[in-house]
Amino acid sequence: MNLFRTVLICEHKIKIMSENKVELINRIFSPSSPIKEPDFFSGRLDQISKIKNAISEVGQHVILYGKRGSGKTSLSNILSFTFPDYYVIKVNCSRTDNFYSIWDKVLRKVSFFIEKKEIGYNKNTKEETITLSLPEKEYIDADDLTEILQSISADFLIIFDEFDSITDNTTKTMMADTIKALSDNVENVTLLITGIGENIKQLLGYHPSIERCIKQIKLDAFSKEELSKIIDLRLELTGLQMDDNLKNLTIEYSSEYAHYVHLISKYAFLNAVNNKREVIDISDFNYSIEKCIEDTDYSLKHAYEIAVKSSGKKHKFTNVMYACATGDFIEKNNFNIKEVVSQYNRLNKSSLTEESVRYNLGMLCRPERGEILEKLHKTKPPIYTFKNPLMKAYIKLQLHVKNK
Ligand SMILES: Nc1ncnc2c1ncn2[C@@H]1O[C@H](COP(=O)(O)OP(=O)(O)OP(=O)(O)O)[C@@H](O)[C@H]1O
Ligand SMILES: [Mg+2]
Incomplete structure (x- = not known):
């Protein structure tokens, strides 16, 4: 991590330490939503390093898969910070999407500047905004996209989150064709597809031709160490303390789900602060468990x-x-x-x-x-x-x- 980023993170931490503690706790725990800020993200180093290797390899694309709640969206949210040299675009897929609509969402997000030399005596440079759009026809295919993406020179990482929610099989097949076409013809664009599943077949269907150009990266359940880091980071940010026994119980009860680590800890932290205590004790934990039961779907x-x-x-x-x-x-x-x-x-x-x-x-x-x-x-x-x-x-x- 470079010095500039370290200073920024320290400044950020000092700022959030001085916020009202209740507000702070509500901000740093996110039981019902993905992590959006890299400062609140823990673990997953192995998967990040695998993604890094895959996107630096020409012609490789990535499938990030795992069980519900394993942290796919959170990880894809922080990739723009992890790869600052890439132009990262992330779109959410939904049940009603098709091939046209997901690529339309992507291209609408593309807008960047390039410097152009003016023609004539002065030869000044001026900034030109580049935007992309789909051709005006009813259907598009892998060739159309290859042509559009070939026209840009920046390094792009395009993330399709929640791809498992797409029900249309033709869209899956066309996406597989696009991966193959990009792998063969476009060097600077990497696609990363996330979704619930056990393997690539469940997400994209069976397409043996793309297996060579796809790295399949699995998000396993959170390890005890990763869950422990989620709590430690938040203890550090709030200045509160919690003994190892309660921490281990929180991890044990959460059954490998970061969602429950956030939920149990959040109520325990809040109860301690509301009772003007700096040390989280068993009464906070008991209160929290009852609140978690209440909050359950x-x-x-x-x-x-x-x-x-x-x-x-x-x-x-x-x-x-x-x-x-x-x-x-x-x-x-x-x-x-x-x-x-x-x-x-x-x-x-x-x-x-x-x-x-x-x-x-x-x-x-x-x-x-x-x-x-x-x-x-x-x-x-x-x-x-x-x-x-x-x-x-x-x-x-x-x-x-x-x-x-
Ligand atoms: N690396 C992480 N550090 C801390 N908390 C995390 C991390 N990853 C995920 N979480 C927490 O875990 C929960 C689930 O995360 P997320 O929504 O990213 O999972 P998902 O796999 O995308 O879920 P779904 O399968 O429902 O789409 C959220 O409460 C989120 O805040
Ligand atoms: Mg998700």
């Missing part, structure tokens, strides 16, 4: 309510769910009946057999019990996972309140 809350509703004195659904959410198998994001039973018995100091929870696991996959689980494979014994991965975190919050 209706669909998640509703599914949970249906899953735990009583069906007689001895019903085991709640405890089976707790076992599914808290076992040490949970990092692999799926589990089988044997693992669930052993966690169930550990939590409840019981000695149930697999047979006695088989029914509960099966029912938790059905609408009558909120469909909170699903069977991953048709294997025997079946492998289960949470249908909505955020449910894991929500169950842990509920368990915390119950055990308080």
Whole structure:
């Protein structure tokens, strides 16, 4: 990082340190929106370095993929700061977009100056504004775009965020054709496509011809260290303190989701400040967990309510769910009946057999019990996972309140 940028960041930090603390906390935590400022962005160094390598290689384009909430938009938001020498354009894709509309959005954002020598005796230079637009015809294709993008000489990084929301298969195919055409003919333009998915096929369809010109970069779940950095940075910015125990609980409850780290920490930080304390303690944490439960989406809350509703004195659904959410198998994001039973018995100091929870696991996959689980494979014994991965975190919050 150069000296100028370091000075700017320090000035920025001093400015935000002197803001009203409540306002500051509301600004630095963003549980419901992507990160927009690089100063509030943590981790993802490996992926940034992979993107850097890919865009410096002629003819390479990038697919950045991962699960919902893994931080795709946040990472693409900070790329204009990471690559100051590139002209970065980012557009959001939506369900109703097609090939024409996404490229129209891109080209409308292009506007830059070039210096031109005046003709004649003086030979002064003057600035000329360059804008681009699509040809006035009903359909455009990869060749049209190649021609337009060949006319610019600056280095461009064009980001298509939320590309998974595009439903039109023709648009996906035309995008794949464009990647191939740009890779063969235009050196200074890199496309970066982000979206939810497990691989390139899920985002663009099957196009073997583009596999060589696409780097697939996966955004894995946040590591404990990355989540810890999100909290540490905000402790530093607010001057508050939190002991490691509460920090670890926050990370544990967030179940690899930065969203929950922001949400739990935000309420705990606010409660400490409102009570004029500099050290965040367990009362702030407890308050925060209740607020987080309140804030959780209706669909998640509703599914949970249906899953735990009583069906007689001895019903085991709640405890089976707790076992599914808290076992040490949970990092692999799926589990089988044997693992669930052993966690169930550990939590409840019981000695149930697999047979006695088989029914509960099966029912938790059905609408009558909120469909909170699903069977991953048709294997025997079946492998289960949470249908909505955020449910894991929500169950842990509920368990915390119950055990308080
Ligand atoms: N590197 C990061 N540092 C700190 N917080 C982050 C980081 N990346 C993401 N977050 C936080 O995580 C949450 C999800 O981030 P984001 O919206 O970028 O994910 P996404 O993968 O684009 O989600 P979706 O799949 O819904 O489009 C937000 O609360 C955001 O503020
Ligand atoms: Mg996103």
